[in-house]
Amino acid sequence: MFFASDNWAGAHPAINERLMKESTRFAAAYGTSELDKSIEQKFNEIFEREVAVFFVGTGTAANSLALASVARPGGIAFCHSEAHVIEDECGAPVYFSNASRLMPVAGPAGKMLPDNLSAAIRRFPPGSIHQGQPMAVTITQATEVGTVYSLDEIDAISAIAKQHNLPLHMDGARFANALMTLGTNPAEMTWKRGVDILSFGATKNGCWCAEAIVYMDPKMAKDLPFMRKRSAQLFSKTRFIAAQFDAYFKDGLWLALAGHANAMANRLRTGIEASNSARLAWSTQSNELFVVLQKETALAAKQQGAHFYDWAVPHDMAEPVQENETLIRLVTSFATSETDVDSFLAICGAA
Amino acid sequence: MFFASDNWAGAHPAINERLMKESTRFAAAYGTSELDKSIEQKFNEIFEREVAVFFVGTGTAANSLALASVARPGGIAFCHSEAHVIEDECGAPVYFSNASRLMPVAGPAGKMLPDNLSAAIRRFPPGSIHQGQPMAVTITQATEVGTVYSLDEIDAISAIAKQHNLPLHMDGARFANALMTLGTNPAEMTWKRGVDILSFGATKNGCWCAEAIVYMDPKMAKDLPFMRKRSAQLFSKTRFIAAQFDAYFKDGLWLALAGHANAMANRLRTGIEASNSARLAWSTQSNELFVVLQKETALAAKQQGAHFYDWAVPHDMAEPVQENETLIRLVTSFATSETDVDSFLAICGAA
Amino acid sequence: MFFASDNWAGAHPAINERLMKESTRFAAAYGTSELDKSIEQKFNEIFEREVAVFFVGTGTAANSLALASVARPGGIAFCHSEAHVIEDECGAPVYFSNASRLMPVAGPAGKMLPDNLSAAIRRFPPGSIHQGQPMAVTITQATEVGTVYSLDEIDAISAIAKQHNLPLHMDGARFANALMTLGTNPAEMTWKRGVDILSFGATKNGCWCAEAIVYMDPKMAKDLPFMRKRSAQLFSKTRFIAAQFDAYFKDGLWLALAGHANAMANRLRTGIEASNSARLAWSTQSNELFVVLQKETALAAKQQGAHFYDWAVPHDMAEPVQENETLIRLVTSFATSETDVDSFLAICGAA
Amino acid sequence: MFFASDNWAGAHPAINERLMKESTRFAAAYGTSELDKSIEQKFNEIFEREVAVFFVGTGTAANSLALASVARPGGIAFCHSEAHVIEDECGAPVYFSNASRLMPVAGPAGKMLPDNLSAAIRRFPPGSIHQGQPMAVTITQATEVGTVYSLDEIDAISAIAKQHNLPLHMDGARFANALMTLGTNPAEMTWKRGVDILSFGATKNGCWCAEAIVYMDPKMAKDLPFMRKRSAQLFSKTRFIAAQFDAYFKDGLWLALAGHANAMANRLRTGIEASNSARLAWSTQSNELFVVLQKETALAAKQQGAHFYDWAVPHDMAEPVQENETLIRLVTSFATSETDVDSFLAICGAA
Numbered sequence A, B, C, D: 001m002f003f004a005s006d007n008w009a010g011a012h013p014a015i016n017e018r019l020m021k022e023s024t025r026f027a028a029a030y031g032t033s034e035l036d037k038s039i040e041q042k043f044n045e046i047f048e049r050e051v052a053v054f055f056v057g058t059g060t061a062a063n064s065l066a067l068a069s070v071a072r073p074g075g076i077a078f079c080h081s082e083a084h085v086i087e088d089e090c091g092a093p094v095y096f097s098n099a100s101r102l103m104p105v106a107g108p109a110g111k112m113l114p115d116n117l118s119a120a121i122r123r124f125p126p127g128s129i130h131q132g133q134p135m136a137v138t139i140t141q142a143t144e145v146g147t148v149y150s151l152d153e154i155d156a157i158s159a160i161a162k163q164h165n166l167p168l169h170m171d172g173a174r175f176a177n178a179l180m181t182l183g184t185n186p187a188e189m190t191w192k193r194g195v196d197i198l199s200f201g202a203t204k205n206g207c208w209c210a211e212a213i214v215y216m217d218p219k220m221a222k223d224l225p226f227m228r229k230r231s232a233q234l235f236s237k238t239r240f241i242a243a244q245f246d247a248y249f250k251d252g253l254w255l256a257l258a259g260h261a262n263a264m265a266n267r268l269r270t271g272i273e274a275s276n277s278a279r280l281a282w283s284t285q286s287n288e289l290f291v292v293l294q295k296e297t298a299l300a301a302k303q304q305g306a307h308f309y310d311w312a313v314p315h316d317m318a319e320p321v322q323e324n325e326t327l328i329r330l331v332t333s334f335a336t337s338e339t340d341v342d343s344f345l346a347i348c349g350a351a
Helices: A013-022 A034-047 A059-068 A092-096 A114-122 A151-163 A175-182 A224-230 A239-274 A295-303 A338-347 B013-022 B034-047 B059-068 B092-096 B114-122 B151-163 B175-182 B224-230 B239-274 B295-303 B338-347 C013-022 C034-047 C059-068 C092-096 C114-122 C151-163 C175-182 C224-230 C239-274 C295-303 C338-347 D013-022 D034-047 D059-068 D092-096 D114-122 D151-163 D175-182 D224-230 D239-274 D295-303 D338-347
Strands: A052-056 A075-080 A101-105 A133-140 A168-172 A197-201 A211-215 A278-280 A288-294 A325-331 B052-056 B075-080 B101-105 B133-140 B168-172 B197-201 B211-215 B278-280 B288-294 B325-331 C052-056 C075-080 C101-105 C133-140 C168-172 C197-201 C211-215 C278-280 C288-294 C325-331 D052-056 D075-080 D101-105 D133-140 D168-172 D197-201 D211-215 D278-280 D288-294 D325-331
Touching: A013 A239, A013 B013, A034 A052, A034 A211, A034 A239, A052 A059, A052 A224, A052 A239, A059 A092, A059 A133, A059 A168, A059 A197, A059 A211, A059 A224, A075 A114, A092 A101, A092 B224, A101 A114, A114 A133, A114 A151, A133 A151, A151 A168, A168 A175, A175 A197, A175 A239, A224 B092, A239 A278, A239 A288, A239 A338, A288 A295, A295 A325, A295 A338, B013 B239, B034 B052, B034 B211, B034 B239, B052 B059, B052 B224, B052 B239, B059 B092, B059 B133, B059 B168, B059 B197, B059 B211, B059 B224, B075 B114, B092 B101, B101 B114, B114 B133, B114 B151, B133 B151, B151 B168, B168 B175, B175 B197, B175 B239, B239 B278, B239 B288, B239 B338, B288 B295, B295 B325, B295 B338, C013 C239, C013 D013, C034 C052, C034 C211, C034 C239, C052 C059, C052 C224, C052 C239, C059 C092, C059 C133, C059 C168, C059 C197, C059 C211, C059 C224, C075 C114, C092 C101, C092 D224, C101 C114, C114 C133, C114 C151, C133 C151, C151 C168, C168 C175, C175 C197, C175 C239, C224 D092, C239 C278, C239 C288, C239 C338, C288 C295, C295 C325, C295 C338, D013 D239, D034 D052, D034 D211, D034 D239, D052 D059, D052 D224, D052 D239, D059 D092, D059 D133, D059 D168, D059 D197, D059 D211, D059 D224, D075 D114, D092 D101, D101 D114, D114 D133, D114 D151, D133 D151, D151 D168, D168 D175, D175 D197, D175 D239, D239 D278, D239 D288, D239 D338, D288 D295, D295 D325, D295 D338
Parallel strands: A075 A101, A075 A133, A133 A168, A168 A197, B075 B101, B075 B133, B133 B168, B168 B197, C075 C101, C075 C133, C133 C168, C168 C197, D075 D101, D075 D133, D133 D168, D168 D197
Antiparallel strands: A052 A211, A197 A211, A278 A288, A288 A325, B052 B211, B197 B211, B278 B288, B288 B325, C052 C211, C197 C211, C278 C288, C288 C325, D052 D211, D197 D211, D278 D288, D288 D325
């Protein structure tokens, strides 16, 4: 019963087979092979426009290089106060962007509240030499707490960014999960909403290492090749990342995998809601759930082989966590089985 | 006929099979899985001491983080004037080490001449505030031009580094090839010679992406976990790097693969030496050759499908390159076939 | 009526005379002159121990180099949420310390609440690779909002820093003002309380450009000479900074100047307290006051030549600012005259 | 007899008097006072066009921020191999420009040979991801070895920079000395030759601390206010730098001071040329001379109170330095007296 994280999963067989096939050939290195080029073309199709694509090794690299590419001296990027970029990347976005800073913006359900974003940006009017200058807005889709910005919500954030001439970045570590939740397509969820740069994650959704930075306007990416190399993110055998994407996109595999992960989360959700000994801490829409369990139930689950993380209790929960309860996070993935879900629910008395 | 670079090769079947096996399991992320731990242990065995090992995605990352970990304000790292760190990494070692600088040291055959190294270091005596302070010496083994430092030559460099209390780093992008050339073992070629930090490369020798930074004294690596994460080099599914190393080390595969690459280079070398229409530009010992060809021969080879790079003619060649000649580089790998070697030699009139 | 900031004042005549005298001589450059050395010795006397002293050009340089000298990869420095380092230095401390981050800690009256500091540090336990590692605690004395940490309050902060093995830095842009408020001496307010590094400011108190970084343990400063030079803060004619300090320390001038500034603040304070048309926004102890005025009074003051800054109204004021009121900041300095104070009070109806 | 460096001199009385006058006033801080603005206007007049001016504290700051403002990822700035930026600033230009690198270009007499510069730039063609991309050319006027680029020589360098779309920076630590040597004016020696950014030094020529970065096209400087603040180079009482420039420019004082320094160098030069026991190591044109002395003469001079630096003997001197000889550097300044010059010449047997 593996619910610790979607990055605990392995790789999907189709990804592996494509890698194995690629491994028997010689091909040009450093992103110049025909396969690399064809996958870049594939991204154009998926996003319904000519984009610039850069493969990198980690989501942190994608986020950090994306922000670095729009950094300004004394720059400030605005993100949700619980965003991965500010909480979980050891300062990498600051480091890559030559000491630009991240400014946390509060909002319920892991999403920046537009009014809070506006207020935060307005603290840095033009010429505020001592404070710094805004350089970007970044949102996470799906968010760190399992929620998903609706298209309207993205529009609202985007309008504020545009008003201040700020590029809008989307951390899409769980891009496919959000896409399936909203039932929309990549173009609609990104540039049609005003997203300029996307961290396109595939590792959590069935690849073993495949991340990309996507620029909706290739002109914005003019220096990225040098930035990527200087940051040690230009792989010599980069075609092996390309090969993963090849299988990932083929016949809509990526959407099917995300759909499965979401379905498993829904199965958990439905079970928990029916349970007497567990409840949802808050509403989520993608492949993450936050659940309040009896402490003894959580212990029993662990003893029976369930893997999950305990989660810090937020201050603003609607229904407080009691003394005998605990808050946990459950994450599903392409590899989560119905059997595991049902076993876990059984432990929760929700079978 | 693929002689462009050893990173044009794919991956060895044993590496792939191990990856595929790993892909079906769940396991803890970010380097904490049992497989990660067991491979770290394997490095201890290979180096005959307790070392600290950090998996990263590229050789540039390994070199840059290694130098960053010993950086000092105003620091200078000394390297050969043609070293990969100074010529081919887009300034990454400078970038990672907070603007420390690389100082080129001349020497024949791609190797620093000890006297030149001593003179270069002495230009920065203690307290030379305006100039900066030495922070490291770094050598490449095998070198960029196909040569290999003998153990005595490493000793000579190491003695100078120690005299100035400088850590010695080895860029081992082609570590296994050098090992096979010298017929020695990892401990002898590294810490027994005074090497403190090693960039251990496996990508060029049959993996698709497997590099490691090895600290001979784990205490030197105390901040490396944070540096690696901050540099976006901590992979979530890092066990897939570990899996490659698992297969790489099993039954001495890595040495066999390097031995094959070296043997193919020797076969080329022997053929060229016997040829009337080609000659070796200089003596090499590992899996790289530099060859002076008739321009028309080079053209013919390309037309018949041979891949190789033209090389800039150095100023100090013993026998000058004539008007009708060209200098090329040939690199062999684990995947080079005898057939390809012989086909190429036939074109050179050396079959 | 100049109450905008203490850095609107010029320089004290004694400082100027000393500079003029120095200007007629030749002397060794880059901090190596006899005068430089003698002033370093003077710092030893003032701090009652052997300290390491580095002259720099701005308070931002002092703070930023101080934090940079104790930076760790992924490092976090903890400061009050309104501290100058986090609010007013355009990210310089982040920039100088290779992308270390500043973490705001809340507390009333511009001072970190010890419990909040403890909680903030505990969020980064050893090995929290994804979050980062604590590297320093920094306090401002006097604070940005005119208050002063008592010796006991410094002890409380210091104890927490020591418990986590973190160096304690003090931003002493208004060091002398705080000293006079507390009626104590430099040793008592710094190393006897556990302060490791001090930004010693003299510019605001009568010099035109004289700042110093003081290390209570010279061993901590081993790399500072290189850091200062690399950061372009090593002046060639550094003895002109030394000359300012020479006059500044002579016959206790610095304490007299700060005493005057504080006395002028007290005179303002007493007058405001007696006024019907103005009140203190909160209690302050050094040379800054925050005053709630009738809007029309503020306007009248400006029209009659008073210089001061409007101030953003904090959320947690005991007595709210009304619609017809405004919050302003008044800063006194060595150059503030009783006449100006009394003129301002007259406008406030408090003469 | 002070010939060690022009930064051993103090400050000119007119500079001091202006500072003293300024010190009695209150004025707005951080470069916003009327005096600051009026001096910016003065720069426009001196350069005969609207320029953007930024006061900073050191020449290293001016050079480093100038290069930082045109930095590109993986960037390379080309300079003479003996330039101050590459030899004497502890890596500051690399540090400020986010790890851009400096590439040394050889040339006789401290000046880049245009052919060498062309060749150096051509090593980095567009798209040379692994090597990096050119970002700037920087020349020193007057050079580190006492020579001066003629206007034609600047044209030749500038033409190459323009051909590659590279901004041209001039390190003018001894700008006034060069101007007087060439008998030209600021506009002719800078933007009319294609110079885009100038480090305008006044410290060595009679100020105690006054340096400026001058952008010939203000649009290039759009981010400089933030860069300067972030680099801790925005002084609070910046008007004291402005005041120095005020006196410096008044009635052509700056040119008179440089003229005097040059005249003193000429007097030394004439004397040395007439001497039997000393000779000029190479021809110089500004306020620096390099002299080959008998070792015993040098010793005698030191014993009689002469201050000067021994200089490393270059490899390519026309007339070698003999066993019993030594190479020294002599620098004159606004404060050098005829008496000191004549005393020194007397020691050299050239009175």
